[in-house]
Amino acid sequence: MSNSHQLKRVDFIFRNENDWKKVLSSTLKRKPAELINELISSELKGRGGAGFPTGLKWKLTSEEKSEEKYIICNADEGEPGTFKDREILSKVPCKVLTAMAVCGHVIGAKKGFIYLRGEYKYLEPELKKAIDEFEYYCKEIDFDFSISIFMGSGAYICGEETALLESMEGRRGEPRNKPPFPSQHGYLGKPTVVNNVETLVHAFTIFKYGAKKFYDLGVQYSRGTKLFSVSGDTPKPGIYELELGMSLQDFVYEFGDGDTKAVQVGGASGFLVPRKKFKDAAIGFKGKLTGISLPTGGSMMLFNSSRSMFNVLDNYLEFFSEESCGQCTPCRVGCQQLLLGIKAVKRGDKPAAYLDKLMRLTETMQLTAKCGLGQSVANSFSSIVENFREEMIY
Amino acid sequence: MDSIQSLIKSLADEYGRKRESLLPIMQAVVEQEKFLSEYSMVEIAREIDVPAAEVFGTATFYSFIETKPTGRYIIRICKTISCAMKGKNQVLFAIQDMLKIKMGETTPDKRFSLLETNCLGWCHKAPAMLINNEVYTELTPEKVRDILTSYMKKNVEN
Numbered sequence: 001m002s003n004s005h006q007l008k009r010v011d012f013i014f015r016n017e018n019d020w021k022k023v024l025s026s027t028l029k030r031k032p033a034e035l036i037n038e039l040i041s042s043e044l045k046g047r048g049g050a051g052f053p054t055g056l057k058w059k060l061t062s063e064e065k066s067e068e069k070y071i072i073c074n075a076d077e078g079e080p081g082t083f084k085d086r087e088i089l090s091k092v093p094c095k096v097l098t099a100m101a102v103c104g105h106v107i108g109a110k111k112g113f114i115y116l117r118g119e120y121k122y123l124e125p126e127l128k129k130a131i132d133e134f135e136y137y138c139k140e141i142d143f144d145f146s147i148s149i150f151m152g153s154g155a156y157i158c159g160e161e162t163a164l165l166e167s168m169e170g171r172r173g174e175p176r177n178k179p180p181f182p183s184q185h186g187y188l189g190k191p192t193v194v195n196n197v198e199t200l201v202h203a204f205t206i207f208k209y210g211a212k213k214f215y216d217l218g219v220q221y222s223r224g225t226k227l228f229s230v231s232g233d234t235p236k237p238g239i240y241e242l243e244l245g246m247s248l249q250d251f252v253y254e255f256g257d258g259d260t261k262a263v264q265v266g267g268a269s270g271f272l273v274p275r276k277k278f279k280d281a282a283i284g285f286k287g288k289l290t291g292i293s294l295p296t297g298g299s300m301m302l303f304n305s306s307r308s309m310f311n312v313l314d315n316y317l318e319f320f321s322e323e324s325c326g327q328c329t330p331c332r333v334g335c336q337q338l339l340l341g342i343k344a345v346k347r348g349d350k351p352a353a354y355l356d357k358l359m360r361l362t363e364t365m366q367l368t369a370k371c372g373l374g375q376s377v378a379n380s381f382s383s384i385v386e387n388f389r390e391e392m393i394y
Numbered sequence: 395m396d397s398i399q400s401l402i403k404s405l406a407d408e409y410g411r412k413r414e415s416l417l418p419i420m421q422a423v424v425e426q427e428k429f430l431s432e433y434s435m436v437e438i439a440r441e442i443d444v445p446a447a448e449v450f451g452t453a454t455f456y457s458f459i460e461t462k463p464t465g466r467y468i469i470r471i472c473k474t475i476s477c478a479m480k481g482k483n484q485v486l487f488a489i490q491d492m493l494k495i496k497m498g499e500t501t502p503d504k505r506f507s508l509l510e511t512n513c514l515g516w517c518h519k520a521p522a523m524l525i526n527n528e529v530y531t532e533l534t535p536e537k538v539r540d541i542l543t544s545y546m547k548k549n550v551e552n
Contacts, residue, residue, distance in 0.1 A: 080474045083515040118421075118458040119514050121527040151421055154458035156512060170416030171448075172455040188414070230518065231476045237518035268475070301476060301517070315475045319512055325455075 007254050008243040010217060010225045012205045013088065013095075013198070020094040020204075024101060025141050027207045032062055032106040039203065042211035043223040048074060048159070048196035049266060049297030050372070051285045054203065057193055060183040062107040064191035069109035071100050072187065072194045076117045076164060078156040079267035080319060081299030084227040085197035087239050089116075089123055092201065093130040097147060099200035101138065102207060103193055104145045112147040113187075115164050118154045156323035160371050161194040163325065174327040175371035198227055198298075219245030222284030226298055232264075233257050233304035244296065248273055248281040251300065259304040262387070266295035268316040269376035272309070274387040309388035310346060313381065317342065320377050331374025334365040338381060345392060352393045355385055398434055401426060406441045413444060416452055420459050428468075429460040457511065464507040465500045467545055470524040473510045476517035481534070485521050488535035492542055505546070 027035065039055030046052045061069065073096060077085040088096065100112040116123065131147050138145050150168050152158050158167045162176035165187050186192020195203075202224060206214050214224045222244035231237045234255045252260050262274045265283065271294060273281050283294050303312065317339040326332045341358045344350040362378035369375045385392055395403070405422050409415035416438070423434050430453055439446035453459045460468070471477075471486055490496060493506050500507040516522035519531035523538075530541055 077515055078513060080513040081476060081517050082513075083517055086515050117515075118456075119511070119524065122529055151418070152458075153417060153421060153456035154511065155456050167417065168414060170413040170444075170452060172452055231520065232479060232517075239518070264475075303479075307479065311478075312475060315473075315478055319474060323512060 007246055007250055008217075010241050010243060012225060013201050013227060013241050014091055017092075017095075017208075019208075020098045021137055023204065023208045024098045024137070024143075027098075027102050028105050028141070028143055032108075035102065035106050035207070036062065038206060038211045042206045042214045043221075044199065044202050044206060044214065045222075045285060045296075046196055047198035047202065047226065047296070047298070049079070049269075049295055051296060054195065054199055057183060057195070058103060058106050060181075061191045061193045064184055066108075066191050068111075068188070068190045069107050070187045070190060070192040071103040071107065071109045071112045072164070072168075072192060073100055073112065073114045073197055073200055074159060074161065074164060074194050075120070075197050076115050076152050076159040077120075077197070078117060078159050078323075079269065079297055079299055080316070081229055081231055081264065081267045081301040082297060083229045083231075084239050084298055086120055086123065088197050088201055088227075089114075089120075089127060093127055094134060095204040096197055096200045097131065097134045099195075099203040099207070100147060101134075101143065101145045102203065103195070103200075105143070107191070107193055109193075110144050110146070112145065113168065114147065114149050115152060115158070115168065116149055117152040117158075121151065124149060124151070155325075156319075157325045157371075157373055160373065163371070164194065165192070172325070174325045177370070217243050219243075219282075219284060222296070226283075226296055228298045228300050230255050230300045230302070232300075232302040233260065233307070234302045245282055245284045247279060248277075248283065248294070249279040251283070252278055252302070255300070256302060257304055259306075260302050261305045261307065262303045262309070264299070264301040264303070264312070264380070266297045266379075267299035267301075268319055268380055269373070270295045270297065270299065271379050272312075272383040272387065277387075309384050309391045310342070313342060313384045313392070314339070316380050317377075320373070324373060328368075328370040328374060330365045331369040331371075331377070334361055334369070334374065335377060337361060338377065342392060352389075355389065355392060359385060398423075398427070398431075399437055402434065402437045402441050406438075411442045413442070415442060416444070416449065417456075420449075420453055420456075424459055428464050428466065429462060431461075431463075463500070463504075465504050467505060467525050468507045468509060470509050470511040470514075472512070472514040472516070472520070472522045474513040474517075477514075477521040480520035482521040484535050485523070485533045485538050488538050489542065492539055506542075 036059045044054045155173045157163045158173040163173040167173040182192045321335040324331045362381045366378040405419045435449045439449045514522045522531045
């Protein structure tokens, strides 16, 4: 086997470390500005999928003048094909809590929340125990910080940070206009950091081992490791921590079943990559490497040649039609019309050229939808229709 | 004061009479009553002093806030892509066959309701379902029959 086929497995996130108390007490002794610099130099980017630089987010929030500030851990993991945050919260909750407390120290927040999706209600009892132990230790070291769990109630869109804030304030989970960003105007109008579960675990790693250890992994613009949730037609489904920047070819070599037809990268809101493009595609943030760079939410769904891409797209569009919050017209009506449209083409009620009209509709949605949900429907739609057009028609 | 009123009053005492308490209060009512009636919505609105229409608007947004009566056990089977690919339909047929209800219905004895839901986050162990807050994964028709049987026994014992 040649070296190019070796994926770089790493083990930071789930490494069994019982030293969070030591990491917390020693990190809290450091100055906020120093910790922000550490994060910025690590080049850690948000692991929920959007990829905003975490250090910058903390810095912006720390610069806001306010008596009240908040740190929220976004555990509303709802992207199809993603299941890493559940694993983190059940295996290494104290790493997440530690990073939240450090964030509180950096930005000046005394209160943290974990927004846990309703589908993960069964995690609540154990997580509460971990929080109790954690808060007890915070008291011991005289650090004023508390964490509460806020349960979601079954809404994918609440993973969007401003929809999440609306939900916590007791409203429909409809995304807000940005700006202002949560760093200025977040929960209850106060400056708020909203970080993905995995982002916080990486922050823990960085505070424990230093930015360099993290920075040395991955590739330019996509530093560090990432948890990948692997499912679909694969002999080894599961959760894997890998270095960023790997090529999809190498990934399929490792996880494919020998008959991989396409891989959906980044969940239903991500891209479908057909076999012929595997070698040109790399997993990382935009603006680096050559060829296609793919999103980094970590959802990897493999499809083999027995799968109909029409059924796959049909399933995604049904998902989006149901989960669209309905607030803005392009997304609400667009998702419904795309679903009706592909069915009509399949039945023969509409000519094949109707697919091009639908493609233009997704472009409109990308330009005019208010939040990431409506904008990203175009990703999977166009990548499936472009690459498997015949399967949409016949 | 009827039982719903006193439940809502005690929840408002616990969570506070503010808008941020709305979702936790609704969730607790659903947990207890198995659904949120319009009567409960009006009572919550009165108790925490927000317009009843706002409570209705918020309640109907969330798929886990049931606004119609449901059975004691709500079965939510995941229909998103990974589960759909791994035999969710066979599992669904087995459930329907055993409980003699269709999707969206409740058994006449009010024990089970059957619903579909979007991604439960168990794609690597598909197909998956929730029964109330318990998760069951890597389902097969045989396995789901055993699970349902154990729930039916539970019911008899209670």
